[in-house]
Amino acid sequence: MRRTARLLTGTALAVAAASLATAPAYSGDAGRLEVFPSSVIPGSAVTVNTAACGADAATGDASAVGAGAFALAPSAHEHDVIGQFRVPPSAQPGTYEIVATCGGRKVTGDLMVTLTSTREQIQPRGHVNTGVGGALGPDPVQTAAGVAALAVAAAGGTWLLHRRARGDGI
Numbered sequence: 001m002r003r004t005a006r007l008l009t010g011t012a013l014a015v016a017a018a019s020l021a022t023a024p025a026y027s028g029d030a031g032r033l034e035v036f037p038s039s040v041i042p043g044s045a046v047t048v049n050t051a052a053c054g055a056d057a058a059t060g061d062a063s064a065v066g067a068g069a070f071a072l073a074p075s076a077h078e079h080d081v082i083g084q085f086r087v088p089p090s091a092q093p094g095t096y097e098i099v100a101t102c103g104g105r106k107v108t109g110d111l112m113v114t115l116t117s118t119r120e121q122i123q124p125r126g127h128v129n130t131g132v133g134g135a136l137g138p139d140p141v142q143t144a145a146g147v148a149a150l151a152v153a154a155a156g157g158t159w160l161l162h163r164r165a166r167g168d169g170i
Contacts, residue, residue: 033100033109040113042091049075049082050100050107057081058102065096065111072100087113 033050040046048060050072058072060083072083081102096111 031107033098033107035098035109035111038110038112040087040111041115042087042113043089045084045086046098046111047082047084048072048098048100048109049077049080050109051080052105052107053081053100053102054079055081056102058083058100060085061099061101062087062096062111064098065091065113072102087111 031052033048033052036047036049037044046062046067050058053072055074057074058081060070060072062068062070062085066088067085070083070085072081074080075082081100083100091113093113093115096113098109098111100107
């Protein structure tokens with residue numbers, strides 16, 4: 001009985017601690033304007049959403065980047081509003097503040113405009129120039145010599161261990 005009580009008490013304390021730890025994270029996100037994607041190239045579409053406005057409509061302002069005002073409407077997510085705007089092709093690289101206003105409350109988020117898309121991944125080509133040790137390239141003669149050296153070392157080690165196990169000495 002005492003063991004069960006300790007187990008239940010420990011479980012209850014763990015659940016309480018976890019719920020207290022997650023509560024500030026949720027309330028901190030409610031006052032923030034989420035910008036997706038957060039880094040774009042000029043001419044791209046940007047979506048913003050926030051839970052700070054509840055189910056009320058809001059007005060967005062992206063005039064810092066040159067896009068002007070846009071509307072945020074209630075979304076399918078509970079108590080979120082969502083809106084969209086397009087970054088003008090003439091936008092200069094930099095970080096811009098996007099603002100949403102609803103019911104006298106103002107929330108902000110940052111948008112970074114770059115000249116290159118972060119979605120483009122450049123794949124490395126060639127071998128790594130780090131000196132000797134595997135970066136010299138696929139030479140069949142060197143590969144064969146390395147395999148032969150490993151085979152001789154394995155055979156010699158096996159022979160020495162076999163002699164030692166028989167008691168012949170080394």
